[in-house]
Amino acid sequence: MADRTALTAAVERLAGRLRSLPQRRLQSGAAVAALELARWLAREAELLEFPGRPPHELPDDGIFVVGDQLAVAGHALVAALETAGAADPERADALLREALRRLAAAAKAIG
Template sequence: MSDRAALYAAVERLSGRLRALPQRRLQAGAAAEGLELARWLARQAQELEFPGREPREVPDDGVFVVGDQLAVAGHELVAALDHGPARAEEVLREALRRVSAAARAVG
C-alpha cells in the first residue's frame, strides 16, 4: 500500500470512529482532537494547492460533524499532494504521524 493510500485509509478509519462515538466521548475531547487534526490537514492541503494564499480555517460546527470534517480535509490533502511535489513527501509523513497520534488519543 502506498503512503497516500495509507493516509486515505487511516483518515477513513478515524473519521468513522469519530462518527460512531457517543456524545459524552466527543465532548470529553475526542471531537477537539479530530477538529485540530482536520484543521491541520486542511491547512496543509491549501498551502500545497494555493501557495501564498492565506488558508481558511475549518470551522467548529459542533461535535457531531467533526468526523465528516476530518474525512473531507484528509481527502483534500491526498488530492493536493500532487500540487506541491517539493513538500509533498514531508507533508505526507507528518500527516501519517498526526493521524496515528490522533487515533491513539481518540481510542
C-alpha cells in the first residue's frame, strides 16, 4: 500500500503554498483548482466513511480560505483511509494513489 504519510505531506505542502499566494494568483485560477481538488478529497472521504449516504459538497467560502479547506479535506481523507484500509485495502490503495496523482497535478498547475 502507498504511504498515507506521503498524502499528508503533499496536502500540507500545497495548502501552505495556497496560503502564501498573492490575491491575483488566487483569482487567476489557483483558488478554483484548489477548491475542485478539496471538493474531490472531501467527497471521497465521506464516501469511505458513510457509504450509501450522498456526500455533502464543500462550500466555496472564498479564495482566502481554500488552502485551509484543502488541508481539512486532505486530512479527512487520510483518516478515512486509515479505517477503510483494513476493510478494503485494494480500494484504499487505489484511492490513495489517485489522491496523490491529483495533488501532484494540482501542485504543478498552481506552481
